[in-house]
Amino acid sequence: DAKTTQPNSMESNEEEPVHLPCNHSTISGTDYIHWYRQLPSQGPEYVIHGLTSNVNNRMASLAIAEDRKSSTLILHRATLRDAAVYYCILRPYNQGGKLIFGQGTELSVKP
Amino acid sequence: DAGVIQSPRHEVTEMGQEVTLRCKPISGHNSLFWYRQTMMRGLELLIYFNNNVPIDDSGMPEDRFSAKMPNASFSTLKIQPSEPRDSAVYFCASSSRRSASYEQYFGPGTRLTVT
Numbered sequence: 083d084a085k086t087t088q089p090n091s092m093e094s095n096e097e098e099p100v101h102l103p104c105n106h107s108t109i110s111g112t113d114y115i116h117w118y119r120q121l122p123s124q125g126p127e128y129v130i131h132g133l134t135s136n137v138n139n140r141m142a143s144l145a146i147a148e149d150r151k152s153s154t155l156i157l158h159r160a161t162l163r164d165a166a167v168y169y170c171i172l173r174p175y176n177q178g179g180k181l182i183f184g185q186g187t188e189l190s191v192k193p
Numbered sequence: 194d195a196g197v198i199q200s201p202r203h204e205v206t207e208m209g210q211e212v213t214l215r216c217k218p219i220s221g222h223n224s225l226f227w228y229r230q231t232m233m234r235g236l237e238l239l240i241y242f243n244n245n246v247p248i249d250d251s252g253m254p255e256d257r258f259s260a261k262m263p264n265a266s267f268s269t270l271k272i273q274p275s276e277p278r279d280s281a282v283y284f285c286a287s288s289s290r291r292s293a294s295y296e297q298y299f300g301p302g303t304r305l306t307v308t
Contacts, residue, residue: 116294124301125300125301126286127299128294128296128298131294173295178241179224179288179295180238180241181226183236183237183238184235185235186235
């Protein structure tokens with residue numbers, strides 16, 4: 083399984099943008115990039131995913147490098163509720179939705 | 194929609210006892226996943242099913258663990274006999290293969306403590 087590398091932790095101030103980086107230098111051409119987050123005492127929840135182009139949804143934006151070896155999850159205005167562990171995951175297109183979670187980035191948001 | 198339902202939410206048992214965790218996926222979803230989360234090992238995929246058929250059980254730690262999905266609306270994860278190192282939060286998730294994102298919806302988890 084292709085591996086991702088994320089910082090263990092990051093801090094942000096409330097109402098400021100947050101850029102969460104992810105390196106995936108061994109990504110294959112058919113791997114999708116998925117982001118999930120896990121709020122305290124809850125199961126993970128889907129945030130966003132992409133293949134090659136940048137993506138936006140109501141929760142966040144995903145910026146994918148041109149060579150696809152890295153990506154960045156962007157939270158445009160962090161709130162206290164965004165404090166969570168954020169996981170960057172590579173999903174092979176032919177493995178039926180199987181996800182392998184790494185250690186993720188623990189994001190703390192200061193008021 | 195009620196989301197993914199797991200029961201029990203908390204389970205405390207003694208070493209050597211049988212433990213059964215239950216999961217009801219979201220109606221219409223045809224993929225189901227079992228995960229285990231501990232501080233030491235993080236979130237691990239144990240097994241997943243497509244259309245009630247086990248596809249990949251390579252994450253099941255040993256023969257003491259077994260999982261079944263007798264129909265599209267129910268799955269169980271059984272540990273027999275249980276050991277203290279099985280203490281963890283067990284999550285069930287479901288997804289629809291018709292969804293382009295294969296987005297997985299997670300249940301609230303079952304916190305298992307084996308003493």
